[in-house]
Amino acid sequence: MGTVESFRYVAPELVLAAALLLVIVVDLASGRREGRGEWPATIAMGAAALSVVLMVGLPLVGWGG
Secondary structure (H helix, E strand, O other), rough: OOOHHHHHHHHHHHHHHHHHHHHHHHHHHHOOOOOOOEEEEEEEHHHHHHHHHHHHHHHOOEEEE
């Protein structure tokens, strides 16, 4: 297995780790303001969905899987 093929197995974890770091850094930088909204949760859910797509693929359109 080459580098490119093995990257496919590591990519979902990299996406989750990057999203986690992004949410933590931005949350710490924004401080304790009220009305921050739900955007950190939206970023986390989007990253989780992207990692599932990278892991499973999109068989309906013929990609991955």
